[in-house]
Amino acid sequence: MHQYLALDMGAESGRLMAVSIGNQITTNEIHRFQTPVATDRHGRRCWDLPKIIDEITTALSKAANTGTYLGLAVDTWGLDFGLIDHDGKVIDLPVSHRDHRTDGMLEKASSLVGRERLHNESGCQLLEVNSIYQLLAITNQTPDEFKKAKHLLFMPDLVLYALTGVIGTEYTIATTSGLYDVVNDQWALDLAKDLNIPSHIFGKVENPGSIRGVISKSLQDKTGIGPITCIATASHDTAAAVFATPLSSPGSAYISSGTWSLMGVELENPVVNKTTLEGRLTNEGGYNRSIRLLRNIMGLWLIQEVRRDLKESGFDLTYAQLVEQAQAVKDPFASLIYVDASIFIHAGGMIERIQRFCKTTNQSIPTTPGELAQTVFASLALQYTKTCDDLAQCSKLEMPAIHIVGGGSQNQHLCQLTADISGKEVIAGPVEATAMGNAMVQAIALGKDSNLKDTKSARALISRSDLGVKSFKPTQGQDQNTIAQIRARYQKLTLEDMR
Structure with missing residues (x-):
């Protein structure tokens, strides 16, 4: 029996789950918190990233006293992101897709490039809260953010960056943006260019299950969790949940x-x-x-x-x-x-x-x-x-x-x-499909569980477990x-x- 930590964050609440994998799969909630929101200097509804990291620190401190874990991974909702400057610092708080800054942005984008192109070059639903329209809002409302920005990190990658100091972009979360060309499996850079969205902020896209790094020494010392390996799981929460759907x-x-x-x-x-x-x-x-x-x-x-x-x-x-x-x-x-x-x-x-x-x-x-x-x-x-x-x-x-x-x-x-x-x-x-999917992708990446090799074997594990x-x-x-x-x-x- 091996144990993994799955940090599963939703727009209403987040929690750190311990997931045990053997002949069956079980979960145990270590820490739960309300996902904190804040208002930034522009009056925008934002995710309070410092408080989120404080809650995660508390969660890891609790986990350090409950067992030994092979890995840690993060999954969140899609769409939202933070921008990182050339000094590696987060530029303002990540804005929530529930903020009004995207009002009218879908209509504006359609007038610039057409609705068909917005869909055809991404394969994405035309939803006004998508990342592409949030980025268009920055272009039109707060362009100075782009002058400072070097990297764009979606929420799970942003949290992993706070935990490890390593920059990365995972595939499943990138595809929620409206700016990823799923047909050709690459960023839709021409579409970004024609919307005046800078292309240099988009990084190399990694497969789900890529090793991202080790939790930072400062967090190890603060929480007592030790040098746990951090993995970019199927980090869009839906992708993780579907992986664990029998x-x-x-x-x-x-x-x-x-x-x-x-x-x-x-x-x-x-x-x-x-x-x-x-x-x-x-x-x-x-x-x-x-x-x-x-x-x-x-x-x-x-x-x-x-x-x-x-x-x-x-x-x-x-x-x-x-x-x-x-x-x-x-x-x-x-x-x-x-x-x-x-x-x-x-x-x-x-x-x-x-x-x-x-x-x-x-x-x-x-x-x-x-x-x-x-x-x-x-x-x-x-x-x-x-x-x-x-x-x-x-x-x-x-x-x-x-x-x-x-x-x-x-x-x-x-x-x-x-x-x-x-x-x-x-x-x-199962109710906890997201945390289970998160952890099973970790297990496959680390190769410690011989009965887990792919999607088929993961779902077989779910099916034979007593999950109600x-x-x-x-x-x-x-x-x-x-x-x-x-x-x-x-x-x-x-x-x-x-x-």
Whole structure:
């Protein structure tokens, strides 16, 4: 039995997990923290990197007292990054994709190079929060940052840099940027040039499982963790989660369910065409330079923000309580929202925006916590179903089942709604797929576990471990005409992309 440390960071919270690998795989949470945000000198919503490193230092100090670990790796959400100057210092705090600086940047980029080129030269979904539009915002708003910058480091690489002092760029996280040409497996430098984004900041892209370095001597001394090897795992959290998803058959869809819901299918080669452009599908990298054809769906961010609004109004409800109240709603499809409308991207005032959307689209306005939660859950299940259809069309695969991994797999109500609306079996779990995938890529890189050599053997390990995976099948006797009508209602709402 060998142990690895997986630092799994989400936009809501981060945690350091101890992952033990032998005949089975198990996890143990060592330290959890809220992902800290701050406001910088430009008034932008940022990730508080110094506080993040403080939390990681605390986590490593705790880990030093719990066992011996062969490796450490970091996975995070995609899109966001920090810039490093010629002296090796971080230029300002990394800005969150939830900041308003990208407002209008997709439209501006489209006017400069065209929507088709933005998609065709990256294979990426045209999502206004993507790195490419954050970089365009710097060009237009704070160009002095580029005058100082020598390197661009995405969040997992930025954290590894803080831990090791070594600069590097990992493949799976680079492909989330909108500036990586997945067809030709290289940076889309001509596209960057035509958007006035400097190309020198983009470094050599390394495979998942590359050895990045050893934790710095100062951190060793501060935490007592010792000279642990740091590995660039499949560092986009979705790539790590998919690596640990025990797909029931080729062509099964997956949803990595957290703040974002990333729904896709594994392919050997990217798919870039008019259908992927119009369906807002993206090609992102996976382990061994595979491709994940997927869509970024707004995800549990919606219910997280609803819960925060309720708490500020004096209703401090747990997620479990919100699910329970949602299940009690008499008309579960009375109110629906298009979950990917740009009106829902930013933080604050989510309840008011949900109600405004419903009012504008002539629907019942949800007012109680249960009605608001059910509006979110029903709408997510409908978007999952719609995306599954788009993925099947583009991939030419049948999509026999939908696998849900991550925190959202614990929401049995959402899982059953998805099964009922899609008409497909939903397989939920493992909950800790991201940390497990993170650690298994480490194990393969270090070669210490003879039973782990590739994706197939990793998923076999997941399948034989007791991880509480559950199956949800469509409820028998459903009125398919009613389901079809609900899906048609949702399809009309997808045209309502309001601000």
